[in-house]
Amino acid sequence: SHRKKMTSSRSGHLMSLMLLITHDLLEEEAVREKAAYIEDNCSAPGYEMLKKLSQTIDKVDEERYDAEAKVKKTEKEIEDLKMKVIEVQGIKKPALKKVRMSADAMLAALLGTKHKASMDFRANLKEVKKEVKEEEEVGDWRKNVDEQAGMDGRKKKFEST
Template sequence: MSEGKKMTSSRRHHLKSLMLQIAANLLEQEAAEIIVTKEAYLAENCAALDLSRDQAALMDFCKKLHQAIDKIDEERYDTQVKVEKADKEITELKMKVIELAGVKKPALKKVRMSADAMLKALLGSKHTVNMDLRANLKQVKKEVKEESAEVVGDWRKNIEDKADRKKMFETS
């Protein structure tokens, strides 16, 4: 079949049905093999029952069977308890591994959203919040301090005044 041609739907359907028939035949063969092996195992490991004995012998045989069943049942229970303990231990160890590994935090994605849109998403559309904080501020006019020319004027006079102050502290 060349690369350019596609399989027709009838051909595809025919191949599917063929594969299903083959699979069904294989399943039937497998089931028959299981039955044969089971019968062979039972014939090999379980002897045929001899029911030609008297009633006392049959009662004794039944008691032995019940004892064997009880013994096997106890063993099954013991193994079941062991398995449950092992399962609990496995789950506890898994939990410890998870605790030791820690929880990995997913990488945060950048979200381009204004503060107004975030608050609207958090609080719902009922609440309208204006995040224009500059609108709520008071406007303060700056007072320009103009230093008088007199203060800046003659520096010698300024030094003399300070000298007088110095004398005042020295005398006291």
């Protein structure tokens, strides 16, 4: 019988197809072997635990990254504030002048001119003392009025002051 010779392009094409099929078969076998190995040597709970651990590690890594970012931001803010403090300390404050001010002037400065309040305590205290003394000396007010009546009384009052 007569055989037809295959063209080189046809033969190359078939060869690449066979290689692809072989590759796929080998890959499938590797996956099956891996699964069989895990099944034989790794208990299901252990494998699940590894999976969970892996997920937890990923989550913790994310949180650590976020925390580091926050720390860096806070450190920068602290540095900025330190610079501001140094800046403020650099500005010299003018020395305050001592100003003598009466109590009334102080009240006016604190409360504004609306509130008129007298703070002259000493004068008020003296006045109270005077009044108390006079009452003790005079005794009966009617007697005092009689003494001051007429020219003699007025003269006495003028002389006593």
